Amino acid sequence: MPTTAEHPDRSAAPGGGSTAGPVAPTSGTTRLLPVAPGAARVEGGWWAERQRANRERAIPEGRQHLEDWGNLDNLRIAAGSHEGEVRGPVFMDSDVYKWLEAAGWEHGREPSERLLQDIREVTEVVAAAQAEDGYLDSVVQERGGAVEVGPSGDAGSRERYTGLPWSHEHYCAGHLMQAAVAVSRGTGERGLLDVAVRLADHLATTFGDGPGQTRDVDGHPVVEMGLVELFRETGERRYLDLAQWFVEARGRGLVAGHGHDPTYFSDRVPVREATTVEGHAVRAVYLAAGAADVAAETGDGELLEALRAQFAHMLATKSYLTGGLGSRWDGEAFGDPYELPADRAYAETCAAIGGVQWAWRMLLATGDALYADALERMLYNGFAAGVSLSGDEYFYVNALQVRGGSHADHERSPAGGRQAWFGCACCPPNVMRTLSSLDGYLATTDADGLQLHQYAPGHVAADLPGGRLSLAVETDYPWDGRVAVRVLEAPEAPVTLSLRVPAWAEGAVLRRGGSEEPVDAGGYAVVRGALSAGDVVELDLPVAPRLTRPDARVDDARGCLALERGPLVYALEQRDLPEGVLVDDVVLDAEGVPSDAGRVEELGDAVRVRATGRARAHEGGPSTHRPAGDPLPGPGDAVDLVAVPYATWANRGVGPMRVWVPTA
Numbered sequence: 001m002p003t004t005a006e007h008p009d010r011s012a013a014p015g016g017g018s019t020a021g022p023v024a025p026t027s028g029t030t031r032l033l034p035v036a037p038g039a040a041r042v043e044g045g046w047w048a049e050r051q052r053a054n055r056e057r058a059i060p061e062g063r064q065h066l067e068d069w070g071n072l073d074n075l076r077i078a079a080g081s082h083e084g085e086v087r088g089p090v091f092m093d094s095d096v097y098k099w100l101e102a103a104g105w106e107h108g109r110e111p112s113e114r115l116l117q118d119i120r121e122v123t124e125v126v127a128a129a130q131a132e133d134g135y136l137d138s139v140v141q142e143r144g145g146a147v148e149v150g151p152s153g154d155a156g157s158r159e160r161y162t163g164l165p166w167s168h169e170h171y172c173a174g175h176l177m178q179a180a181v182a183v184s185r186g187t188g189e190r191g192l193l194d195v196a197v198r199l200a201d202h203l204a205t206t207f208g209d210g211p212g213q214t215r216d217v218d219g220h221p222v223v224e225m226g227l228v229e230l231f232r233e234t235g236e237r238r239y240l241d242l243a244q245w246f247v248e249a250r251g252r253g254l255v256a257g258h259g260h261d262p263t264y265f266s267d268r269v270p271v272r273e274a275t276t277v278e279g280h281a282v283r284a285v286y287l288a289a290g291a292a293d294v295a296a297e298t299g300d301g302e303l304l305e306a307l308r309a310q311f312a313h314m315l316a317t318k319s320y321l322t323g324g325l326g327s328r329w330d331g332e333a334f335g336d337p338y339e340l341p342a343d344r345a346y347a348e349t350c351a352a353i354g355g356v357q358w359a360w361r362m363l364l365a366t367g368d369a370l371y372a373d374a375l376e377r378m379l380y381n382g383f384a385a386g387v388s389l390s391g392d393e394y395f396y397v398n399a400l401q402v403r404g405g406s407h408a409d410h411e412r413s414p415a416g417g418r419q420a421w422f423g424c425a426c427c428p429p430n431v432m433r434t435l436s437s438l439d440g441y442l443a444t445t446d447a448d449g450l451q452l453h454q455y456a457p458g459h460v461a462a463d464l465p466g467g468r469l470s471l472a473v474e475t476d477y478p479w480d481g482r483v484a485v486r487v488l489e490a491p492e493a494p495v496t497l498s499l500r501v502p503a504w505a506e507g508a509v510l511r512r513g514g515s516e517e518p519v520d521a522g523g524y525a526v527v528r529g530a531l532s533a534g535d536v537v538e539l540d541l542p543v544a545p546r547l548t549r550p551d552a553r554v555d556d557a558r559g560c561l562a563l564e565r566g567p568l569v570y571a572l573e574q575r576d577l578p579e580g581v582l583v584d585d586v587v588l589d590a591e592g593v594p595s596d597a598g599r600v601e602e603l604g605d606a607v608r609v610r611a612t613g614r615a616r617a618h619e620g621g622p623s624t625h626r627p628a629g630d631p632l633p634g635p636g637d638a639v640d641l642v643a644v645p646y647a648t649w650a651n652r653g654v655g656p657m658r659v660w661v662p663t664a
């Protein structure tokens with residue numbers, strides 16, 4: 001099947017060529033718009049290193065994993081070109097699509113014949129498996145839906161869509177759509193898009209309220225985002241309508257109708273009536289991100305307000321210091337408000353990615369800096385910890401504490417260190433696609449000018465109504481808080497340049513043309529007026545190490561403090577403590593002033609942070625409790641505590657680690 005025809009005119013499609021990256025709204029109802037593909041470039045520092053490892057190691061090795069674990073063979077078997085039984089969980093196709101999405105964005109960043117060849121080959125495998133009527137899901141085609149993942153023991157069935165709570169048929173379809181859009185925008189080739197369009201047409205015919213249509217939703221959201229992106233790419237309104245239908249149909253008992261508890265599936269309360277996030281964390285945030293897409297494209301202010309309240313409640317009560325989401329291993333789920341255990345945190349890497357996607361869409365819709373702040377926290381901590389500095393090993397679970405003597409009882413256990421792949425491999429290719437599309441999160445535009453939300457050395461450009469604005473960003477962020485924005489090209493007309501000042505950056509200063517002014521944290525420093533080539537605007541964000549305390553209701557962290565520096569959360573690792581001092585016994589000096597402690601080359605030149613503390617004597621004893629009158633062990637000897645960015649932990653071997661540290 002031909003799959004790699006050049007699309008003759010990319011600019012003919014609403015999203016194609018003119019708007020960018022992870023999300024490209026078309027409706028004009030969002031406050032902000034992404035910059036064009038390739039117009040924002042990370043060219044050095046923290047993210048460039050991770051993107052390089054992603055390109056050179058993760059993506060090539062990822063293709064090999066898809067061969068070794070059977071993902072590609074499953075599709076070949078469904079196509080009839082291979083013999084054998086399909087392997088792995090029911091959503092195996094989605095890993096292929098996430099890999100294709102990563103490869104597509106990556107080719108857009110920097111074209112590569114090798115990558116293009118890989119994309120073409122994998123696209124052919126996918127296309128060959130598609131059924132005549134557009135249906136595509138290799139595992140269901142061969143083995144049936146509703147198998148092996150459901151705790152309630154849904155009986156396997158070869159019938160399509162008979163076990164949607166667990167079959168992931170729409171989930172796989174959604175990832176295919178996202179991949180197709182990425183490959184189309186990143187390579188200009190439309191072969192995968194043709195496959196996605198045929199599947200989307202099949203879904204739009206099959207599902208909905210119309211005569212002969214099926215009223216049902218997939219247990220795992222993501223098709224909502226995929227359909228809206230496909231609508232943006234093709235202009236086909238039916239895809240947006242179906243995404244809207246899926247969002248509205250949720251929370252009305254469709255999943256419960258299969259005999260399941262609806263909470264896990266984000267199906268207990270209609271999206272526009274929900275006041276918080278609950279259930280399976282990745283499902284919940286993917287659904288919210290898809291709903292934000294629908295709200296943006298349809299101008300649905302009520303839905304957007306509901307999502308704003310849900311996001312706020314998540315930040316205030318259900319998100320970790322690292323931006324990690326989901327505190328329960330049981331059901332990979334959000335817990336109750338303030339239920340945030342550090343050692344048993346689930347905080348799936350995919351949940352941080354979904355959180356980033358939701359935050360980005362809320363930022364576009366509202367222009368509110370709090371979403372860019374949340375996105376930064378998730379990216380630098382909960383997400384970045386999910387992948388090794390070498391780029392090809394992954395955490396599925398991102399706990400904030402690993403105890404001495406902890407036993408890795410599961411392939412996902414943090415105590416076992418990062419893994420090259422997983423039997424359920426949702427996280428690795430999700431990391432890949434996030435890193436390869438990351439440039440798209442740096443900046444946006446509106447009618448007046450350009451907004452810089454995330455800081456990295458590189459270039460950003462945009463065609464504004466008055467002409468082209470082109471900027472070079474020079475910085476050693478996040479290690480250094482100085483961000484110099486050099487104007488390379490500017491329109492004659494006045495423009496507004498907005499630079500985000502994170503909420504943690506109290507005391508930030510903006511310098512321009514010899515003048516200097518303080519700027520408020522938690523918003524944007526704004527420069528208005530005519531700019532010319534050679535102008536430099538400099539933002540100085542104080543990144544000095546600081547101590548952070550938990551909300552008083554977070555029982556698990558009560559009496560503890562954490563170290564932060566700029567956007568980074570820090571962690572104590574056993575290997576950095578003096579001989580004989582255990583992380584579990586360390587007490588942080590609450591009155592101390594943490595300071596920089598030099599760089600560590602083997603952790604990507606990360607700046608370490610020094611704090612003062614004590615090593616409390618190990619109490620031991622016959623039980624884990626004492627009479628209230630028994631004194632606590634004395635404060636012990638003073639120790640020098642050196643912490644590293646949480647995102648870099650377990651890159652020098654795995655050992656005990658903690659983020660929240662008790663105070664004396």
Ligand SMILES: [Zn+2]
Pocket residue numbers: 348349350351396425426427428430
């Ligand atoms: Zn995952």
